[in-house]
Amino acid sequence: MMRIGLVNHYAVPPTAAGGTRHWDLASEWDLAGHEVVLLASSFNHFEQTSESKLAPRTQMGQRSALVALGGRPYEGNGIGRALGMLEFAWRVLRSRGYLSGVDVVIGSSPHPFAAVAAAMVARIRRVPFVYEVRDLWPQTLVDMGAMPPGSFMTRLLYLMERRTVRVASGLVYLPPEADRYFTEKGMELGRALHAPNSAPPFEGPKGQPAARVGEVLTEVENFQRSGVRVFCYAGTIGRANGLGPVVDAFLDRRVRDRAALVVCGDGPERAGLEARLPRDGNVIFAGHVSKSDAFRVVDGCDVALFHLLDAPVFKYGLSPNKLVDYLSIGKPILYAGPSVPNPTTGSGATIDAVPGVTSSMVDAVDTFIQMDEAHLRVMAAKARRHASEHYSTSAVAERYAKFLDDVVSGARRPAEARHSDTNRIMPAKKEAGSL
Numbered sequence: 001m002m003r004i005g006l007v008n009h010y011a012v013p014p015t016a017a018g019g020t021r022h023w024d025l026a027s028e029w030d031l032a033g034h035e036v037v038l039l040a041s042s043f044n045h046f047e048q049t050s051e052s053k054l055a056p057r058t059q060m061g062q063r064s065a066l067v068a069l070g071g072r073p074y075e076g077n078g079i080g081r082a083l084g085m086l087e088f089a090w091r092v093l094r095s096r097g098y099l100s101g102v103d104v105v106i107g108s109s110p111h112p113f114a115a116v117a118a119a120m121v122a123r124i125r126r127v128p129f130v131y132e133v134r135d136l137w138p139q140t141l142v143d144m145g146a147m148p149p150g151s152f153m154t155r156l157l158y159l160m161e162r163r164t165v166r167v168a169s170g171l172v173y174l175p176p177e178a179d180r181y182f183t184e185k186g187m188e189l190g191r192a193l194h195a196p197n198s199a200p201p202f203e204g205p206k207g208q209p210a211a212r213v214g215e216v217l218t219e220v221e222n223f224q225r226s227g228v229r230v231f232c233y234a235g236t237i238g239r240a241n242g243l244g245p246v247v248d249a250f251l252d253r254r255v256r257d258r259a260a261l262v263v264c265g266d267g268p269e270r271a272g273l274e275a276r277l278p279r280d281g282n283v284i285f286a287g288h289v290s291k292s293d294a295f296r297v298v299d300g301c302d303v304a305l306f307h308l309l310d311a312p313v314f315k316y317g318l319s320p321n322k323l324v325d326y327l328s329i330g331k332p333i334l335y336a337g338p339s340v341p342n343p344t345t346g347s348g349a350t351i352d353a354v355p356g357v358t359s360s361m362v363d364a365v366d367t368f369i370q371m372d373e374a375h376l377r378v379m380a381a382k383a384r385r386h387a388s389e390h391y392s393t394s395a396v397a398e399r400y401a402k403f404l405d406d407v408v409s410g411a412r413r414p415a416e417a418r419h420s421d422t423n424r425i426m427p428a429k430k431e432a433g434s435l
Contacts, residue, residue, distance in 0.1 A: 001035070002034045002035075003034070003035045003036075003037075004029060004034055004036045005106065005121070007039045007108060007115070007117065008039075009041050009045075010046070011038055012044060012054065014290065016046075016291070017289060017290055017294075018046040023038070030062060030063055030064040034063075034064075035064055036064035038065070039098060040054065042070055043072065043073055047288045053068075071087065071091075077268065085111045085114070089114055092118065092121065096125070102125060103408045104129075104408050106132055106172070107122075107130070107132065107164075108132040109135055110135035111137060112160040112161060112164060113160075115131055116163075119164060128170065128408060129168050130170040130172060132171075132174075133175075134174045136313055138157035141154075143311035144240050145239075165182060165187045166187070168190075169407050169410070172192070173192065173193075173194055174197060175316045176194060177317045178317070181313075195400045197319050198391045198393040199321075199324045202299070202329045202330065202384075205295070210290070210293055212287065216262060216284060216297060217297065219284060227258070229303065229369050230300075230302050231250075231301060231302065232261070232301035233305045233306070234265060234325070235322045236265055237263065237269045237270045237273065241309070242307060243307060247273050247276065251281070252358065255365045255366055257282075258369050259282065260284070261282065262284045262297060262301060263283070263284065264293075264294045265289075265294075270285060299331075301331070303331060304326035304332070314338040315338075318341070324343045326383065327347060327391065328387040330380045330384040332383065333349055334350070339352075349382045
């Protein structure tokens with residue numbers, strides 16, 4: 001059994017807003033007998049409020065825990081966030097005592113500073129380092145227009161990416177063809193594993209929802225009783241998500257009286273979108289909700305919605321956790337994103353639209369409106385089956401653990417060989433010295 005160190009700046013438990021990939025994986029590894037120490041920031045980037053600060057230590061199973069390191073509060077994605085990234089990396093180095101006795105250290109992107117800090121801790125601990133690439137930074141930022149390609153910071157991030165790949169004993173990547181990205185950049189890959197986002201089986205809502213979520217669910221039920229088909233988007237409301245055309249589609253006269261949209265999440269584009277909405281309209285912004293409550297809302301709606309603007313970097317494929325979650329919950333999906341390999345590929349659970357094109361979104365919404373309940377149920381069953389067969393957390397965790405075991409074993413063999421060589425040489429030196 002292994003003791004696994006995991007560094008992810010943005011990891012959260014299911015009770016908070018954000019991604020729970022590493023919580024879910026760690027819980028599975030704990031059940032299998034491994035011990036996991038997951039280092040994250042106490043400041044929740046997705047909620048950005050001091051009230052949402054994570055507890056210093058949260059158990060993830062019998063042996064494993066999420067340890068929340070201190071994190072400075074900030075708003076938005078500006079200089080405050082950049083300073084928060086650097087501060088977290090420094091805290092990982094200062095808190096390396098939590099990772100004493102580990103067999104391997106995993107450093108997860110998107111931002112490279114956390115991964116670099118994890119690599120440094122692995123070197124100090126003399127254990128292998130595994131680089132987990134969830135997003136291709138800085139390429140995604142460059143292709144989305146968030147960073148100029150020739151700036152100092154961009155060049156620095158490319159350099160960090162290259163060096164981090166080079167020192168890693170193993171590479172784990174989420175985009176289906178990210179290995180091709182690295183080889184095209186001239187980086188040699190050794191051990192590598194595609195471990196996509198995954199989801200445990202959805203067993204229905206548990207516990208009581210937050211007050212705001214309860215209000216949203218009541219509105220959803222009122223829409224449905226009046227014959228309105230309700231769609232739900234769950235995730236960040238940022239530039240790359242491009243929700244402007246989505247909102248415009250639901251305000252279009254062809255569908256606005258027959259369809260409604262619930263948006264769970266927050267981001268820099270939210271205020272501008274809400275300002276365009278008529279009072280008592282058919283678009284509801286629920287704001288920040290925990291992942292468990294987001295699941296509750298998606299489950300209560302008729303159709304899940306995904307929207308992502310296209311960019312060159314997405315030619316290497318997508319693995320958004322929200323798509324896996326939608327499939328696991330068992331929802332038909334309106335997919336408006338790049339035409340590349342993604343978790344819905346081959347599922348039979350989607351109607352596609354062109355991202356950023358309002359008329360295409362309206363056509364897809366109208367198609368769902370005209371579907372009967374039996375057709376929706378068939379699509380829902382296909383979604384659940386596809387998630388179970390291809391994106392089960394237990395299956396992904398098992399493959400991931402086997403990969404880590406191979407990395408650890410591979411690192412031990414050279415060390416054992418060196419130790420064996422030393423044992424053979426030392427007696428001869430002693431004999432020579434005794435003459």
